[in-house]
Amino acid sequence: MRVELERKVLSENDQIAARLREGFRRKGVFSLNLIGSPGAGKTALLERTLAAFPAGRPVAVLTGDIQTDNDARRLARYGFPVRQITTGGACHLDASMVERGLGGWDTDALDLLLIENVGNLVCPSSYDLGEHAKVVVMSVTEGEDKPLKYPATFFKAALVVLNKIDLLPYVPFDLDAARKNVAQVRPGIEMVELSCTTGAGLDVWLRWLERRAVETSGNPEAPRP
Amino acid sequence: MHEMSIAASILEAVEIEAGRHPGARVLEVGLRIGEWAGVDPEALRFCFEAMHAGSGNAAPVLHIEIMPRTDRCLSCGATFPAAAQSCPQCGASQTTPAGGTELEFAYLEIEEPDAS
Numbered sequence: 001m002r003v004e005l006e007r008k009v010l011s012e013n014d015q016i017a018a019r020l021r022e023g024f025r026r027k028g029v030f031s032l033n034l035i036g037s038p039g040a041g042k043t044a045l046l047e048r049t050l051a052a053f054p055a056g057r058p059v060a061v062l063t064g065d066i067q068t069d070n071d072a073r074r075l076a077r078y079g080f081p082v083r084q085i086t087t088g089g090a091c092h093l094d095a096s097m098v099e100r101g102l103g104g105w106d107t108d109a110l111d112l113l114l115i116e117n118v119g120n121l122v123c124p125s126s127y128d129l130g131e132h133a134k135v136v137v138m139s140v141t142e143g144e145d146k147p148l149k150y151p152a153t154f155f156k157a158a159l160v161v162l163n164k165i166d167l168l169p170y171v172p173f174d175l176d177a178a179r180k181n182v183a184q185v186r187p188g189i190e191m192v193e194l195s196c197t198t199g200a201g202l203d204v205w206l207r208w209l210e211r212r213a214v215e216t217s218g219n220p221e222a223p224r225p
Numbered sequence: 226m227h228e229m230s231i232a233a234s235i236l237e238a239v240e241i242e243a244g245r246h247p248g249a250r251v252l253e254v255g256l257r258i259g260e261w262a263g264v265d266p267e268a269l270r271f272c273f274e275a276m277h278a279g280s281g282n283a284a285p286v287l288h289i290e291i292m293p294r295t296d297r298c299l300s301c302g303a304t305f306p307a308a309a310q311s312c313p314q315c316g317a318s319q320t321t322p323a324g325g326t327e328l329e330f331a332y333l334e335i336e337e338p339d340a341s
Contacts, residue, residue: 001249001337005242005330009234009256092227123227125263126328152263152326 013127016095020130024113030213031113033129035153036137037146038119041163043071044196045137045205046114050078052206058109062101063116064093071116081105092123095130112213121150132216133158140164140171144178147185154185159192159208166195228265231328232272239285239333248338253286255331260291262328285334294325 008014024031034042046061053059061082063071072084085093085101098115107113115131117124125134136157138146141164147154154160160182168175175193182191192208194201235254243251258264266289277284294307300317307325311318 001335003242003246003333003335005238005255005333007238008329009231009238010328011238012234090227090230092230094230122263126227126231150263152261155261155322155326 010126010128013095016099017128017130020095020099021132023107024130024132025216027108027110028217029107029110029113030216031115031129031131032209033115033117033124033131033134034137035117035121035124035134035157036119037121037139037142040119040137040139040142041196042116042119042137043074045161045163045194046075046116047078048196048199048202049114049206049209050075050080052202053078053080055079057111059112059114060105060107060110061114061116062093062098064097064118066090066118087118091118091120092127093117093129094127098129111217112209121146121153125150125153125156133212135159135161137161137163140167140173140175140178144174144181147178147181151185154182154189157186157189158212159190160186161205162191162193163196165193165200166198228268229272231264232269232276235273235287235330236276238330242333243335246335246337249335251285251333251335253288253332253334255288255290255333257290257292257327257329257331259294259325259327261294261325262292263326264328266291288331290331292324292327295323296320297323 036042059080061075061080062085063075064085064087065071066087066089069084072082075082083101085097115129134157136154138160179191182189192201192205194205239251239254243249258266270287273287274284295304296307297304297320298312298314298317299319299321301312301315303312303314304323305313312320
């Protein structure tokens with residue numbers, strides 16, 4: 001006997017993620033899921049981002065890794081609440097890990113939640129974390145064909161950050177080919193080219209962040225309903 | 226290797242659904258996986274079978290339909306292969322991604338216990 005079963009395989013994860021996202025929207029929290037290879041510069045980008053924020057801004061960071069709390073310790077230096085999620089082997093974060101990771105935090109007071117996924121260009125793309133946007137961080141030391149090799153991740157992203165552009169003179173990275181490859185997988189997607197070492201291009205990233213936060217959570221000047 | 230977590234989610238859902246048919250045996254699980262779902266069908270089969278090893282029960286067959294990347298025309302609503310630059314129906318160039326990232330169940334083939 002054939003039983004029709006019209007549901008998503010990860011519907012349980014998707015339900016938790018949808019609940020988180022709706023909660024964030026209601027509270028005016030813009031949530032971002034940063035995905036990229038190990039070493040692409042996700043933590044470095046977060047360090048630069050936190051360093052640019054005024055002290056006391058209601059921002060929080062969840063950072064995922066298979067082992068160690070190295071990233072949380074790196075990020076905690078900037079004075080914002082940071083929590084490490086150690087997956088203990090899993091190659092990606094899922095929505096329930098984020099939900100548990102937020103436990104005890106006053107999310108009502110936040111305006112921005114930055115979630116750094118486990119370094120991996122494959123698995124995180126399947127798991128909705130309740131974010132409003134996915135950002136892929138890639139770097140010029142990785143090869144310009146990453147978007148073609150890992151289309152699922154680039155396809156679902158709202159922004160591609162190309163990091164380490166200060167190294168362009170020293171590596172055989174074809175910038176035009178990279179731009180074309182990104183556009184081939186996701187026509188029209190925005191791309192920010194920057195260096196977390198020199199700070200070049202960071203202003204473009206920060207403007208994107210603030211613009212998307214306002215678009216998602218409404219005008220920060222207006223009273224919230 | 227997130228195929229192991231996905232295989233676990235499949236098994237969980239199959240067990241819940243099979244629970245509605247007491248005594249029945251699940252023979253086959255129909256899945257739709259998009260070519261850009263980021264899931265490797267062979268790795269998924271391997272993990273799914275590994276989860277049944279040692280249980281004494283044979284794993285149900287995974288029947289996987291690979292779903293192509295498609296776009297939808299924002300003007301006339303037609304769906305077509307994503308490689309097209311413009312809508313083959315009406316020629317409009319404004320399109321939106323439609324298919325190719327699915328990870329969903331289609332059906333379960335179950336064997337009811339003999340009534341006699």
